Amino acid sequence: MKKIGIIALALFMQHISAQNNRFVYQVTMKPDAENKSDIKTENAYLDISAEKSLFYSENRYKRDSIIQATVSSGGGRGFNRDQMESLRSNINYSIEKDKKNQQITFKDRIGRDVYVYEEDRPLSWKISSETTKIGEYKVQKAETDFGGRKWTAWFTTDLPYQDGPYKFSGLPGLIVKVEDDKGDYSFDLMKNYKIGEIPALNQFGNTIKVKRGDFVKQQDKFKKDPVSFMTQGGGGFAQTRIAGGGGGITPPRGGGNRGGGNSGDFRKRMEERVKEEIKKNSNPIELQ
Template identity: 75%
Template sequence: MKKIGIIALALFMQHISAQNNRFVYQVTMKPDAENKSDIKTENTYLDISAEKSLFYSENRYKRDSILQKAFQGGGGRASVSREQMEGMRSNINYSVEKDMASQKTYFKDRIGRDVYVYEEDRPLNWSMSSETTKIGDYKVQKATTDFAGRKWTAWFTTDLPYQDGPYKFKGLPGLIVKVEDDKGDYSFDLMKNYKIAEIVTLNQFGNILKVKRAEYVKQQEKYKKDPMSFMQGGGGGFPAPPRANGGRGGNQNPAEMRKRVEERAKEEAKKNSNPIELP
């Protein structure tokens, strides 16, 4: 009986482990509207368990992990070199979490010192096609949708026991292997997958503010015009020095810091003038 119990436990643990999978997508994007030849690529993870899925950037996870360790080991002030930070720059600083039970989708993104969270309020209405093909090892079927100002074509497979996809994409009877917009500005391509012990917990420096999507968009626009207003007051723990000045400390002239932050915000806004979601 004891042996049977051990075998049953082993099978149970194997079943639980099998429920946690990581799907690695390569994202190809043209974030600069004025320079479409500047093509960015980076890897992202879609971690799926029985309860939820989490989509995020590989670079963002590595960067936040280094910041967290440096911040904890520095007595409350992180010391991270500019080279370290530059090596892990990402165009995907947000994360998307989907709750399997409620079928709700939550988007998280940092604006200044705080993390804004909203529940996606727009449905994904897919038009199914009978067209099929093969991508890698998977037989896939075509579906299309209009979402957030773009027309998307997705290819999904029923070869895998998941009904999910990268970013906010979901609602098809299978896992999305590839999805791209009709302008060729954004593409998500499944590269590989493997089992993981558990879904990671992303570090969230600063306050977490739950808002409506419209409020997030409003704050995002406000940040582009006046980034310094988001760097003062609140925050509570976001290690601003490494991001602002490459870890040279917080003793620089306030006017210099304001100018540096404003210039960087304008530069980032220009480089991301073709976002994945359009008005």
């Protein structure tokens, strides 16, 4: 009986160690360069397993779950527009960190396509001897320059992880708080708990693998001519497509749209809406 008890305990400990951990960060952003008083706040998840971590928006996860449930049920009456609108997110990207290869993979949508690149700029931290306490954790200060911003992070060795929100990692502990010196972006750890599997995020449309510099060029092209990306996809870029199945936005045929207009009216309205969204996101987290 004693031997069985020891085996059971060993299996239980193995099960606990195999569990994944979710760290919930409150992300505070000032995405509009011309209106810094417009502060956006939402939660994001940092899911950590033994092999990798994944950082993504809580709202995106909820939207994906609703879409998946609706599709699985055959569509039904479609989506609840108000519910989906309430789950809009300013964090449309996801970031995966591969622990074995020490590689950071960034994914974000431009128009109808999802672009993927491997981060090519290693973080160089300057660790200070300064310590304090944030919540229940004793934390230590570290600083870095990244993406055209100066960042201050506070990390703890109370937790057995060397990771953090967004692309931040490489410190001898988990980042509890990190913010830029202009106060435009901050990530604050709120809570953590055990989870099962790290979710596989839905990627609607084509997935295109590029270099980081080409992704930046595509973003610039999108800002100048967003509709070409929405209706044609890719903006004429030479791509390596690693997945397919996406379609662009198709204008209503004839007078079938609610306004009774033609596809030219639809294109104009779509262009105005997309350009307004771009204007409201004129202060990105990475400035260079």
